[in-house]
Amino acid sequence: MNAPAKTVGTSVKRTEDARFLTGRGRYTDDINRPNQLHAAFVRSPHAHAALGEIDKPSAMDVPGVVAVFTGADMAADGVGGLPCGWQVIGKSGVPMKEPAHPPLAVGRVRHVGDTVAVVLADSRHAARDGAEALMIDYDPQPAVVHLADAGAAGAPQVHDEVDGNVCYDWEIGDQAATDEAFGKAAHVTRLELVNNRLIPNAIEPRAAVGEYDPADGSYTLTTTSQNPHVIRLLMCAFVLNLPEHKVRVVAPDVGGGFGSKIFHYAEEAVVTWAAAKVGRPIKWTAERSESFMTDCHGRDHVTTAELALDADGTFLGLRVKTLANMGAYLSTFASSVPTYLYATLLAGQYRTPAIHAEVKALFTHTTPVDAYRGAGRPEATYVLEKLVEKAARELKMDPAELRRKNFIQPDQFPYQTPVALAYDTGHYEASLDRALELSEYSSFAERRAASEAKGKLRGVGFSCYIEACGIAPSAVAGALGARAGLYEAAEVRFNPTGSVTVFTGSHSHGQGHETTFAQIVADRLGVPMANVEIVHGDTNRIPFGMGTYGSRSLAVGGSAIARAIDKIIDKGKKIAAHMLEAGEGDIEYKDGVFSVAGTDKSLTMGEIAFQAYVPHNFPHDKLEPGLDESAFYDPGNFTYPAGTYICEVEVDPETGHVHVDRFTAVDDFGTIINPMIVEGQVQGGIAQGLGQALLEGAVYSDDGQLVTGSYMDYAMPRAQHIPDYRFDFTCTPCTHNPLGAKGCGEAGAIGSPPAIINAIIDALGPLGVDDIPMPATPLAVWQAIQDAKGGTARAAE
Amino acid sequence: MSIPISMTVNGQPVSGSVEPRTLLVEFLREQLHLTGTHVGCDTSQCGACVVIADGVSVKSCTALAVQCDGSQVTTIEGLANGATLHPMQQAFNDHHGLQCGFCTPGMVMSAVDLVTHAPNPTDEDIRKGLDGNLCRCTGYQNIVRAVKAGAEGMRTGMGG
Numbered sequence: 007m008n009a010p011a012k013t014v015g016t017s018v019k020r021t022e023d024a025r026f027l028t029g030r031g032r033y034t035d036d037i038n039r040p041n042q043l044h045a046a047f048v049r050s051p052h053a054h055a056a057l058g059e060i061d062k063p064s065a066m067d068v069p070g071v072v073a074v075f076t077g078a079d080m081a082a083d084g085v086g087g088l089p090c091g092w093q094v095i096g097k098s099g100v101p102m103k104e105p106a107h108p109p110l111a112v113g114r115v116r117h118v119g120d121t122v123a124v125v126l127a128d129s130r131h132a133a134r135d136g137a138e139a140l141m142i143d144y145d146p147q148p149a150v151v152h153l154a155d156a157g158a159a160g161a162p163q164v165h166d167e168v169d170g171n172v173c174y175d176w177e178i179g180d181q182a183a184t185d186e187a188f189g190k191a192a193h194v195t196r197l198e199l200v201n202n203r204l205i206p207n208a209i210e211p212r213a214a215v216g217e218y219d220p221a222d223g224s225y226t227l228t229t230t231s232q233n234p235h236v237i238r239l240l241m242c243a244f245v246l247n248l249p250e251h252k253v254r255v256v257a258p259d260v261g262g263g264f265g266s267k268i269f270h271y272a273e274e275a276v277v278t279w280a281a282a283k284v285g286r287p288i289k290w291t292a293e294r295s296e297s298f299m300t301d302c303h304g305r306d307h308v309t310t311a312e313l314a315l316d317a318d319g320t321f322l323g324l325r326v327k328t329l330a331n332m333g334a335y336l337s338t339f340a341s342s343v344p345t346y347l348y349a350t351l352l353a354g355q356y357r358t359p360a361i362h363a364e365v366k367a368l369f370t371h372t373t374p375v376d377a378y379r380g381a382g383r384p385e386a387t388y389v390l391e392k393l394v395e396k397a398a399r400e401l402k403m404d405p406a407e408l409r410r411k412n413f414i415q416p417d418q419f420p421y422q423t424p425v426a427l428a429y430d431t432g433h434y435e436a437s438l439d440r441a442l443e444l445s446e447y448s449s450f451a452e453r454r455a456a457s458e459a460k461g462k463l464r465g466v467g468f469s470c471y472i473e474a475c476g477i478a479p480s481a482v483a484g485a486l487g488a489r490a491g492l493y494e495a496a497e498v499r500f501n502p503t504g505s506v507t508v509f510t511g512s513h514s515h516g517q518g519h520e521t522t523f524a525q526i527v528a529d530r531l532g533v534p535m536a537n538v539e540i541v542h543g544d545t546n547r548i549p550f551g552m553g554t555y556g557s558r559s560l561a562v563g564g565s566a567i568a569r570a571i572d573k574i575i576d577k578g579k580k581i582a583a584h585m586l587e588a589g590e591g592d593i594e595y596k597d598g599v600f601s602v603a604g605t606d607k608s609l610t611m612g613e614i615a616f617q618a619y620v621p622h623n624f625p626h627d628k629l630e631p632g633l634d635e636s637a638f639y640d641p642g643n644f645t646y647p648a649g650t651y652i653c654e655v656e657v658d659p660e661t662g663h664v665h666v667d668r669f670t671a672v673d674d675f676g677t678i679i680n681p682m683i684v685e686g687q688v689q690g691g692i693a694q695g696l697g698q699a700l701l702e703g704a705v706y707s708d709d710g711q712l713v714t715g716s717y718m719d720y721a722m723p724r725a726q727h728i729p730d731y732r733f734d735f736t737c738t739p740c741t742h743n744p745l746g747a748k749g750c751g752e753a754g755a756i757g758s759p760p761a762i763i764n765a766i767i768d769a770l771g772p773l774g775v776d777d778i779p780m781p782a783t784p785l786a787v788w789q790a791i792q793d794a795k796g797g798t799a800r801a802a803e
Numbered sequence: 804m805s806i807p808i809s810m811t812v813n814g815q816p817v818s819g820s821v822e823p824r825t826l827l828v829e830f831l832r833e834q835l836h837l838t839g840t841h842v843g844c845d846t847s848q849c850g851a852c853v854v855i856a857d858g859v860s861v862k863s864c865t866a867l868a869v870q871c872d873g874s875q876v877t878t879i880e881g882l883a884n885g886a887t888l889h890p891m892q893q894a895f896n897d898h899h900g901l902q903c904g905f906c907t908p909g910m911v912m913s914a915v916d917l918v919t920h921a922p923n924p925t926d927e928d929i930r931k932g933l934d935g936n937l938c939r940c941t942g943y944q945n946i947v948r949a950v951k952a953g954a955e956g957m958r959t960g961m962g963g
Contacts, residue, residue: 020899028905030880031907210843229819261903262939685899722939
């Protein structure tokens with residue numbers, strides 16, 4: 007029997023598509039339980055208020071309402087606060103401040119949308135009517151909303167016990183060495199920038215169904231999560247104080263995450279807790295306006311940065327100071343984003359010998375801020391790649407050549423940066439050269455002239471990004487303050503008739519794991535893909551899992567599967583040796599066939615699997631029946647995807663409209679399993695980066711109202727906004743995992759914003775514009791043009 | 804107050820009794836258990852809920868169920884012909900026009916409506932025609948490719 011053709015490296019069409027294309031996807035809101043109640047959450051309309059009396063009868067009087075619960079009810083049951091999973095230790099060893107975050111507010115509300123009460127009713131409409139009827143006494147108080155105000159003397163305090171609203175004041179790198187580098191610099195480039203606050207907006211709103219079974223005291227939470235095991239752990243150990251073996255968390259089909267569905271949210275704990283209180287299943291689905299107010303936001307940094315260069319453009323030192331907005335409470339991984347996922351990436355692709363970064367994280371009366379696609383790495387890339395491009399302009403050097411001059415060279419790997427990370431491999435010049443070629447950079451001047459002839463301004467911008475993915479070696483993460491291990495688990499189970507069931511802790515919510523993981527399994531075990539089933543998203547079926555974030559699914563989750571496959575093959579060799587009456591050392595395995603070296607004696611994987619489960623003549627003291635192996639994989643290092651993005655824009659100086667005319671992406675993701683899926687990930691990532699650069703931005707009024715609270719106000723990228731991209735890949739395989747894979751989920755969102763903004767600045771340079779904020783809306787661009795003209799023209803508000 | 808309604812959904816006559824405020828999407832999802840039609844927003848912007856009613860695409864979160872009394876409604880569940888995917892569904896699979904799948908039913912129904920009214924759309928027609936459908940995963944490029952191929956399939960009566 008011939009093994010099926012190899013699939014790794016080919017664009018196999020996705021197996022999961024069939025159910026999604028026929029309306030048979032099964033998302034949390036598609037699930038209904040007999041006798042269920044519907045939950046509606048009552049949310050604060052104020053950014054900051056003391057919470058007075060909550061008049062439960064006002065809601066209980068509404069027909070269909072069954073129960074109303076408040077923070078006091080949960081506190082009386084001993085329910086704890088939502089925890090933060092990463093402890094950052096600031097300067098002088100001062101640990102970060104972790105104020106309590108009760109699932110339902112107690113005493114005080116701290117952002118618009120803060121969860122105050124839950125109303126349970128027989129129907130969704132009745133629950134909503136009850137929530138609207140609930141009378142609550144608020145005593146509104148002054149709020150602090152913007153980063154620039156939060157640290158000011160006399161600013162309103164978000165938490166009484168957090169002086170000056172400072173969560174932590176942290177640093178990394180060698181300050182003295184950096185100061186010395188600046189002391190001998192021939193040129194210093196300075197930059198101030200804002201990384202705009204974003205709202206993730208997965209199209210599926212969050213939802214949760216809580217169930218309690220009094221027969222055995224068990225709970226089931228079905229939830230829109232990227233990591234059900236993490237939710238189970240956090241909810242059991244910190245919030246509800248439940249035994250993990252009595253709690254099942256299921257994340258069925260999930261309609262996009264982008265980070266926002268990593269975190270343990272209040273509603274998950276409330277529906278689980280309340281299901282036992284009332285003895286009925288409880289279902290909640292967010293409305294989009296709730297998503298805007300309560301899904302964790304992303305980014306929101308204010309940064310000043312300086313790059314020291316010598317006379318020929320060699321980078322000498324980098325100094326960065328950042329304020330990071332935490333929002334009102336510390337979300338699950340909030341503290342790690344502006345520190346270990348941000349400042350550690352400030353070396354970029356360059357040999358900058360001295361770097362020092364300081365990050366001050368502040369609480370404000372806004373929605374909590376946590377990881378959103380890229381999480382820290384887009385912020386780092388935006389700082390560095392804007393700064394490098396500005397340096398090139400100031401030194402009148404070609405921006406590509408200034409980068410090339412400072413790249414870490416292929417023979418310098420492994421490369422220890424001054425900010426903690428050790429890059430294992432890469433070839434940055436290869437990506438740059440391919441991108442220059444693919445973007446036709448050499449003929450840019452002709453296109454610029456053609457645009458000029460039409461009255462348009464054309465610009466080109468670069469971004470050479472790096473990211474740290476495959477988070478992380480548990481030992482490193484633990485040393486840096488992570489309160490979890492960051493490995494992944496997998497189980498590979500042959501069934502007696504030769505099909506394979508794979509259980510993975512990496513949840514799939516658009517990434518296509520059911521296809522790519524099956525490709526790996528099929529190739530390595532010599533079974534057809536159709537006979538491989540990938541199971542994810544259920545704590546009762548999967549041994550364990552740390553979940554999907556930080557582009558870790560393939561590099562860490564896929565590697566765990568590869569390790570389990572190795573164990574299957576080892577076991578198969580033992581069985582083959584017994585069946586073929588040969589020594590185990592003489593058994594060779596290739597493409598699904600076990601053979602005795604130098605003979606024509608062989609058995610297929612299917613025959614081995616069958617024998618494993620029908621072990622009529624196994625020596626049971628030496629050989630166990632069954633063919634089912636599991637593995638936990640803890641990586642040796644992060645992975646370091648990197649690449650070059652080049653953007654060309656055409657700006658209409660009359661209207662400020664920016665047209666992205668050409669976008670070229672060349673990425674090094676190491677070994678690629680399915681090019682079609684990888685391209686899809688990059689396309690989606692770039693769309694989100696383009697959204698950040700040109701369209702999106704969360705806006706709060708000074709009193710803390712979320713002005714961009716719906717799709718009417720928050721500009722999402724639509725089909726018309728996005729150009730066709732040009733793609734290619736270079737490849738330096740990851741050196742420390744069994745697949746050679748680095749991860750591809752976030753690169754597009756990390757690399758694209760500076761390329762786009764740099765292109766706009768390049769286009770507007772002839773008009774004297776030297777900076778542009780994100781999002782570069784037509785208004786912002788037009789205003790920058792007017793300001794550069796020195797005029798006083800202002801757009802009407 | 805409940806109002807009796809009846810309509811034809813995916814070729815089958817159905818009837819039910821709804822509160823006046825019940826939306827078409829609520830009737831489809833909650834009473835008919837056709838959960839392929841999704842709700843992604845509350846301002847009629849995202850298009851995850853698009854169905855075809857009496858020959859035109861409709862955001863079913865913006866139509867009252869009672870307005871559709873007597874209508875012919877097609878949802879994503881009614882698009883395939885048995886085990887054979889509609890050319891537009893097949894094209895989305897062929898061109899990786901979906902990732903998480905949540906916007907997909909509305910996107911496919913909008914695309915079918917677009918091609919029904921403009922059988923040979925350009926890329927620009929497609930991008931404009933899908934302005935009422937948000938996708939956060941794909942970046943749209945593969946959706947545009949899929950719709951173009953789906954249009955070809957619909958013209959020739961073949962899979963994408």
